[in-house]
Amino acid sequence: MKSFNxxxxxxxxxxxxxxxxxxxxxxxxxxxxxxxxxxDRDGGVYDTRKYIWLQGRSVWMFCRLYxxxxxxxxxxxxxxxxxxxxxxxxxxxxxxxxxxLMPDGKPYFYQRKVYGAVFCMLGYLEYxxxxxxxxxxxxxxxxxxxxxxxxxxxxxxxxxxFNGLPRTSSLADVMVLASMAIELAAVDPKQAYLDVxxxxxxxxxxxxxxxxxxxxxxxxxDGTDLSRFPEGRFFNPGHSIEVAWFLMHLLKFMPDxxxxxxxxxxxxxxxxxxxxxxxxxxxxxxxxxGKPTLQIESSVKLWWPHTEAIYALALAYKxxxxxxxxxxxxxxxxxxxSHFVDKEYGEWFGYCDRRGNxxxxxxxxxxxxxxxxxxxxxxxxxx
Amino acid sequence: MKSFNxxxxxxxxxxxxxxxxxxxxxxxxxxxxxxxxxxDRDGGVYDTRKYIWLQGRSVWMFCRLYxxxxxxxxxxxxxxxxxxxxxxxxxxxxxxxxxxLMPDGKPYFYQRKVYGAVFCMLGYLEYxxxxxxxxxxxxxxxxxxxxxxxxxxxxxxxxxxFNGLPRTSSLADVMVLASMAIELAAVDPKQAYLDVxxxxxxxxxxxxxxxxxxxxxxxxxDGTDLSRFPEGRFFNPGHSIEVAWFLMHLLKFMPDxxxxxxxxxxxxxxxxxxxxxxxxxxxxxxxxxGKPTLQIESSVKLWWPHTEAIYALALAYKxxxxxxxxxxxxxxxxxxxSHFVDKEYGEWFGYCDRRGNxxxxxxxxxxxxxxxxxxxxxxxxxx
Numbered sequence: 001m002k003s004f005n006x007x008x009x010x011x012x013x014x015x016x017x018x019x020x021x022x023x024x025x026x027x028x029x030x031x032x033x034x035x036x037x038x039x040d041r042d043g044g045v046y047d048t049r050k051y052i053w054l055q056g057r058s059v060w061m062f063c064r065l066y067x068x069x070x071x072x073x074x075x076x077x078x079x080x081x082x083x084x085x086x087x088x089x090x091x092x093x094x095x096x097x098x099x100x101l102m103p104d105g106k107p108y109f110y111q112r113k114v115y116g117a118v119f120c121m122l123g124y125l126e127y128x129x130x131x132x133x134x135x136x137x138x139x140x141x142x143x144x145x146x147x148x149x150x151x152x153x154x155x156x157x158x159x160x161x162f163n164g165l166p167r168t169s170s171l172a173d174v175m176v177l178a179s180m181a182i183e184l185a186a187v188d189p190k191q192a193y194l195d196v197x198x199x200x201x202x203x204x205x206x207x208x209x210x211x212x213x214x215x216x217x218x219x220x221x222d223g224t225d226l227s228r229f230p231e232g233r234f235f236n237p238g239h240s241i242e243v244a245w246f247l248m249h250l251l252k253f254m255p256d257x258x259x260x261x262x263x264x265x266x267x268x269x270x271x272x273x274x275x276x277x278x279x280x281x282x283x284x285x286x287x288x289x290g291k292p293t294l295q296i297e298s299s300v301k302l303w304w305p306h307t308e309a310i311y312a313l314a315l316a317y318k319x320x321x322x323x324x325x326x327x328x329x330x331x332x333x334x335x336x337x338s339h340f341v342d343k344e345y346g347e348w349f350g351y352c353d354r355r356g357n358x359x360x361x362x363x364x365x366x367x368x369x370x371x372x373x374x375x376x377x378x379x380x381x382x383x
Numbered sequence: 384m385k386s387f388n389x390x391x392x393x394x395x396x397x398x399x400x401x402x403x404x405x406x407x408x409x410x411x412x413x414x415x416x417x418x419x420x421x422x423d424r425d426g427g428v429y430d431t432r433k434y435i436w437l438q439g440r441s442v443w444m445f446c447r448l449y450x451x452x453x454x455x456x457x458x459x460x461x462x463x464x465x466x467x468x469x470x471x472x473x474x475x476x477x478x479x480x481x482x483x484l485m486p487d488g489k490p491y492f493y494q495r496k497v498y499g500a501v502f503c504m505l506g507y508l509e510y511x512x513x514x515x516x517x518x519x520x521x522x523x524x525x526x527x528x529x530x531x532x533x534x535x536x537x538x539x540x541x542x543x544x545f546n547g548l549p550r551t552s553s554l555a556d557v558m559v560l561a562s563m564a565i566e567l568a569a570v571d572p573k574q575a576y577l578d579v580x581x582x583x584x585x586x587x588x589x590x591x592x593x594x595x596x597x598x599x600x601x602x603x604x605d606g607t608d609l610s611r612f613p614e615g616r617f618f619n620p621g622h623s624i625e626v627a628w629f630l631m632h633l634l635k636f637m638p639d640x641x642x643x644x645x646x647x648x649x650x651x652x653x654x655x656x657x658x659x660x661x662x663x664x665x666x667x668x669x670x671x672x673g674k675p676t677l678q679i680e681s682s683v684k685l686w687w688p689h690t691e692a693i694y695a696l697a698l699a700y701k702x703x704x705x706x707x708x709x710x711x712x713x714x715x716x717x718x719x720x721s722h723f724v725d726k727e728y729g730e731w732f733g734y735c736d737r738r739g740n741x742x743x744x745x746x747x748x749x750x751x752x753x754x755x756x757x758x759x760x761x762x763x764x765x766x
Contacts, residue, residue, distance in 0.1 A: 038613075038677070046674040047613050102547030110543055160493055164485030230421075230430050291429040292745035294421070296680040296734055299742055351679055353736045359682055362675035 001330050004317060010333075011310075012381035014341065015374055020065070022346035022363065023370045027058065028078050032104050034085035035078070037369040041361040042345050048103035052090045054369030055082050056119030061370050063126035069378060076130060083127055083136075086120050095146065096157060100366065112157045114150050117143060118176045125183055137187065144180050148196070151177065165229065166220040171236070174203040175243050182249050189253070197250050201259065204247060208262070209288075213269020215240040216288070230294055236285040237274020238305025241267055245312040248319070264320070267312050271328055274305070279355045281335050282306060299354040303368070306336040307348075307376035314380045348373050384713050387700060393716075394693075395764035397724065398757055403448070405729035405746065406753045410441065411461050415487050416468035418461070420752040424744040425728050431486040435473045437752030438465050439502030444753050446509035452761060459513060466510055466519075469503050478529065479540060483749065495542045497533050500526060501559045508566055520570065527563050531579070534560065548612065549603040554619070557586040558626050565632050572636070580633050584642065587630060591645070592671075596652020598623040599671070613677055619668040620657020621688025623649060628695040631702070647703070650695050654711055657688070662738045664718050665689060682737040686751070689719040690731075690759035697763045731756050 002010075026043030027035040029050075037054045038047035062079040066072060089105035090097050097120060099111035124140035127133070150156050151173045178200035185193040206219040217234040218226060226232025244266040251260055274282045281301040287293050309332045317325035339356055340348040342363070350368045351360040362368070385393075409426030410418040412433075420437045421430035445462040449455060472488035473480050480503060482494035507523035510516070533539050534556045561583035568576040589602040600617040601609060609615025627649040634643055657665045664684040670676050692715045700708035722739055723731040725746070733751045734743040745751070 038675075040675055046670075047677065048611065104547075106547035108547050164487075164489035164491050228431065287429075292421075292423055292743045292748070294430065294748050296683060296685075296742070300679060302679075353738075354742065355736075355738075355740070357738070359679070359737065360675045365675070365677050 001327065002333065004314070004326060004329075007314070007329065007333060008381045008383065010337075011377040015377035015381060018341070018343075018346040019348075019374050019377060023058075023374075024074070024078070026363075027370060028081055029103070030081070032085075033088070034082055034101075034105075035370070037364040038366065039362065039364040041342065041349075041363060043363070046362070047366075049108055049366075050085065050089075050101045050103065050105070051366045051369070052086070052097055052099060052101065052116035053119045054364075054366070054371070055086050055090065056116065056121070056123040057369055057371035059083050059086070059123030060119060060126045061374055063123070063130045065374070065378065066130050067126065068382065079123075079127060079130070083123060086123065090116065090120060096150075112154075112159045114147050114157070114173070114176065117147050117150070118180065121147060121180060122183060125187065129187065141184065144184060147180070148177060165226070165231070166222050166224045168218045168220055168226070168231070169203055169206055171207050171215055171217045171219075171239050171243060174200055174207065175239065175246060178204075178243075178246050178250055182246065182253070185253055194253060197253060200250065201247075201254075204243065204262075207243075208266070209269075212273055212288070213265040214273050214288075215243055215266055215270070217285075227289070230287065230291070233287045233289050233291065234285060234293075235273065235288045236305075237270045237282045238284070238302070238308050240270040240274070241282075241305065241312045242308040244270065245308070245315055248312075248315055260319075264316055267316050268324075271309065271313075275331075276301075276354065280331075281339065281352070281354075281356060282309060282332075283354075300359070301339065301352040301354065301356065303336070303340045303348050303350045304372040306332055306340065307372045310336065311376045311379050314383055318383050384710065385716065387697070387709060387712075390697070390712065390716060391764045391766065393720075394760040398760035398764060401724070401726075401729040402731075402757050402760060406441075406757075407457070407461070409746075410753060411464055412486070413464070416471070417465055417484075417488075418753070420747040421749065422745065422747040424725065424732075424746060426746070429745070430749075432491055432749075433468065433472075433484045433486065433488070434749045434752070435469070435480055435482060435484065435499035436502045437747075437749070437754070438469050438473065439499065439504070439506040440752055440754035442466050442469070442506030443502060443509045444757050446506070446513045448757070448761065449513050450509065451765065462506075462510055462513070466506060469506065473499065473503060479533075495537075495540045497530050497540070497556070497559065500530050500533070501563065504530060504563060505566060508570065512570065524567065527567060530563070531560065548609070548614070549605050549607045551601045551603055551609070551614070552586055552589055554590050554598055554600045554602075554622055554626060557583055557590065558622065558629060561587075561626075561629050561633055565629065565636070568636055577636060580636060583633065584630075584637075587626065587645075590626075591649070592652075595656055595671070596648040597656050597671075598626055598649055598653070600668075610672070613670065613674070616670045616672050616674065617668060617676075618656065618671045619688075620653045620665045621667070621685070621691050623653040623657070624665075624688065624695045625691040627653065628691070628698055631695075631698055643702075647699055650699050651707075654692065654696075658714075659684075659737065664722065664735070664737075664739060665692060665715075666737075683742070684722065684735040684737065684739065686719070686723045686731050686733045687755040689715055689723065690755045693719065694759045694762050697766055701766050 026039050034050045035058045036045045059079045059082040062075040066075040097116035098107050100108045121143040124136045128136035181193045181196040207215040218231045244263045247263040282305040285298050313329040347363040409422050417433045418441045419428045442462045442465040445458045449458040480499035481490050483491045504526040507519045511519035564576045564579040590598040601614045627646045630646040665688040667683050667685050668681050696708050696712040730746040
């Protein structure tokens with residue numbers, strides 16, 4: 001078993017010598033702006049389109065590195081390359097954000113979801129933190145409130161609402177609202193942001209399955225039991241663990257011992273329920289009653305639930321000093337570094353089948369960019 | 384190696400004693416109408432919603448069985464149960480078809496695609512063939528022309544068109560237009576239907592990669608080379624093989640020796656390129672240049688490419704008498720019957736990982752219903 005310090009060392013080293021160099025070299029599109037994310041094992045670009053949520057994430061990540069890791073002007077330059085590209089191209093005539101653009105910035109696809117906008121909002125904010133340019137704080141705040149409205153009324157995104165189910169809360173939406181409010185409150189601890197956080201706490205309660213100690217993905221706003229529908233039985237261990245560490249961050253603004261215990265319970269429950277006892281690794285998602293899922297890809301192993309677990313378990317260990325968390329951290333660490341980390345070309349692979357066989361050689365795509373890996377490596381090594 | 388007659392025997396037996404009984408017992412929703420398709424291994428329903436394209440497919444299949452297999456009034460009764468449910472619930476105020484409904488028929492999701500409508504159209508037509516009721520032929524014809532318009536102008540489905548790519552032809556659309564026209568022409572060999580078929584032939588040419596003998600999934604309408612985009616490198620062996628046998632059926636209406644050879648070339652090329660040389664089975668889809676795919680589930684093995692290959696290879700063997708086709712048929716047969724066929728509860732499983740490990744115990748879902756398996760077993764056993 002590795003000590004906590006050893007692990008922190010490894011993560012710092014992975015960030016510095018493997019992850020950052022890979023993206024510095026292969027990401028930026030100096031010709032058209034923005035960043036490439038569809039990178040093959042050796043960094044070759046297999047799709048030149050620009051996926052907006054990954055553009056925003058890359059901006060956020062490079063600014064965060066600049067702010068807390070290394071005052072490297074090159075990071076800021078790449079962030080600005082992304083930011084300019086976003087501001088020029090990512091916004092539709094109604095102020096909403098596209099999902100993807102052609103390499104040169106022409107609109108390619110609009111998704112009717114908020115996540116593109118969410119990560120641009122975080123990118124604006126972190127760029128403000130890096131440069132002090134007020135206009136980016138203003139943009140960020142403005143977009144934050146828009147996103148809250150879009151989540152409350154999805155028809156604003158042109159999402160037709162006629163599903164026969166009771167209206168549900170989505171854990172992903174709870175998560176992004178909480179994470180944006182946390183970042184804003186760190187800059188300006190206004191009551192309005194604390195109110196959104198308090199809302200998020202109530203929403204997390206709604207998703208909490210106390211028996212299993214996990215957060216379910218969907219919860220009916222009117223309290224209806226959704227378990228006869230697949231959506232109501234849908235458990236995503238990575239999301240559940242990610243929200244648990246967001247919750248820990250949130251509680252710095254409104255300390256609450258009971259909620260802190262709940263965050264630990266969620267980490268424990270999600271690890272116990274979400275870990276594959278037969279082949280190791282965290283499931284992508286599962287039906288909590290063991291019924292078949294509608295989706296084909298439920299049982300595969302993805303990189304990001306593992307990066308989220310690494311940081312969450314490290315946080316829990318740091319907080320409690322209990323050996324249990326260090327053991328679990330070692331388990332996730334061993335799985336991740338033997339399955340995902342590419343020792344030859346740097347960065348992490350993204351996808352294995354249930355049994356741990358690599359299915360894709362890519363380092364990035366339309367869902368994987370410069371985000372989960374460097375964030376977890378940075379946060380954990382700096383704990 | 385099994386003889387062709389032995390295989391036909393097996394397929395007839397599988398249809399009669401395994402597939403039909405499973406769906407007769409577990410499919411029909413006698414309370415609310417329509418059919419359940421989300422069935423677990425033993426037939427238990429894990430999602431009670433009604434997926435419209437699978438409702439239409441079930442109606443078509445039961446009517447086809449009634450028409451060419453067994454004049455069993457029970458088949459017709461189940462078809463009518465589905466038809467009434469569709470007519471009452473599946474159509475939106477603009478005459479388009481929902482993707483899914485709540486168990487009792489309330490709208491659940493609208494997909495902005497034509498496939499729900501396509502299979503309802505085929506269901507109406509086959510019910511007309513079974514009963515002679517003119518109104519169902521009329522409905523079918525009316526919907527056929529609507530679908531053609533929807534494919535030509537996707538904004539009619541509320542599909543925003545602002546992708547920066549040149550406009551593309553989708554193989555799935557070519558396929559459904561051809562298949563509907565073939566079925567209509569069999570009832571009424573009007574010039575208008577033959578014209579659509581001739582159009583389909585020209586479109587198939589567009590998708591044809593003569594070097595590899597395969598049909599690619601997307602083709603630019605203006606002839607632009609799309610290979611720098613993942614969509615332009617996307618090869619779906621099951622689709623390619625399915626279109627090849629549609630093409631054979633189409634050529635009965637407009638015989639053409641060259642095109643017949645092309646259909647055989649496509650079957651051969653798709654088998655050679657799409658077959659997994661390492662672990663067996665047909666890939667779900669792949670990047671034709673061997674680059675990573677954006678989708679997670681590309682390398683898994685699905686039941687339906689195998690059922691389509693069984694019928695296509697049988698057709699090729701029957702047509703040519705060449706041993707090559709019988710050998711290939713045996714290969715696909717062995718893979719299918721050792722991986723997908725459930726000897727205990729009947730029907731076929733749907734999903735294995737690349738290495739052939741079953742990933743889902745389900746017999747049906749939102750994409751698998753009473754269609755590909757019975758169609759292939761029926762068509763092949765009756766050849």
